[in-house]
Amino acid sequence: MTTALTCTAVDAGYHAGHPVARQVDLSLEAGSVLALLGPNGAGKTTLMLTLAGLLCPLGGRVEVDGRELRPGSPRAAVRAGVVLVPDDRALFKELTVVENLRLASRRGSPTTLDTIFGYFPELGRRAKVGAGSLSGGEQQMLAIGRALMQDPRVLLVDELSMGLAPVIVESLLPVIRRVAHDTGAACVLVEQHVSLALRVADTALVLSHGDVALRGDARELAADESRIEEAYLGRRSDDGGLSVAVTTASR
Ligand SMILES: Nc1ncnc2c1ncn2[C@@H]1O[C@H](COP(=O)(O)OP(=O)(O)O)[C@@H](O)[C@H]1O
Numbered sequence: 474m475t476t477a478l479t480c481t482a483v484d485a486g487y488h489a490g491h492p493v494a495r496q497v498d499l500s501l502e503a504g505s506v507l508a509l510l511g512p513n514g515a516g517k518t519t520l521m522l523t524l525a526g527l528l529c530p531l532g533g534r535v536e537v538d539g540r541e542l543r544p545g546s547p548r549a550a551v552r553a554g555v556v557l558v559p560d561d562r563a564l565f566k567e568l569t570v571v572e573n574l575r576l577a578s579r580r581g582s583p584t585t586l587d588t589i590f591g592y593f594p595e596l597g598r599r600a601k602v603g604a605g606s607l608s609g610g611e612q613q614m615l616a617i618g619r620a621l622m623q624d625p626r627v628l629l630v631d632e633l634s635m636g637l638a639p640v641i642v643e644s645l646l647p648v649i650r651r652v653a654h655d656t657g658a659a660c661v662l663v664e665q666h667v668s669l670a671l672r673v674a675d676t677a678l679v680l681s682h683g684d685v686a687l688r689g690d691a692r693e694l695a696a697d698e699s700r701i702e703e704a705y706l707g708r709r710s711d712d713g714g715l716s717v718a719v720t721t722a723s724r
């Protein structure tokens with residue numbers, strides 16, 4: 474196994490001295506999926522922006538394939554193969570499906586429109602439709618498809634489920650699993666649907682108020698989601714991370 478993404482003691486935030494995600498350590502194998510969980514405002518998006526080079530880390534280091542990324546350089550991140558699907562999807566709404574995909578294609582890449590339509594047959598049927606006329610689920614497929622055109626080594630997907638019905642999310646998430654398997658991309662999935670995310674992820678990490686409150690094997694955590702619930706509430710225990718008892722009053 475090759476480690477595709479490593480974060481060491483990363484502090485992420487907007488102002489020096491005020492990290493909103495603190496001391497994050499990550500190690501992701503190529504082809505593996507990490508579910509990055511936690512309540513609103515926990516610091517998930519801030520961490521993703523930092524991994525994508527859109528924010529300069531306030532501390533620590535990010536490595537892709539063992540090479541440190543130049544801090545705060547989106548270009549360096551893209552060159553290293555880090556691709557972010559942002560939570561607003563950032564599609565060109567007035568362009569068609571195909572035009573959106575072509576804009577992202579890289580010269581000499583083995584990934585073609587047919588590759589994308591293989592993952593998302595619906596998009597193939599809507600190839601000439603303007604992105605703005607697609608359903609929410611189709612727009613998310615297009616955002617992921619556009620990321621795949623860039624042959625990601627590290628694929629960051631922020632809140633794939635934003636504004637989508639759970640049944641659509643349920644059909645989209647396994648595609649991330651397949652992509653990781655087929656392409657060897659390491660995927661970080663920020664997701665509010667905890668059970669669905671744990672079903673497709675290998676490992677999970679819960680951020681709460683900017684601290685790593687819990688991390689572990691996705692299957693083990695899925696078997697006892699009460700640990701995740703507790704971590705969401707941000708109770709840190711003496712053993713360095715796992716959260717402790719939840720009172721009924723605070724639920
Ligand atoms: N552009 C910004 N400037 C300053 N603070 C921000 C900015 N964006 C988000 N924050 C703050 O950073 C914290 C974490 O936010 P965010 O990373 O968006 O959380 P999450 O994605 O887990 O919901 C929140 O307290 C939020 O108010």
Ligand SMILES: [Mg+2]
Nearest residue numbers: 517518560632
């Ligand atoms: Mg967010």
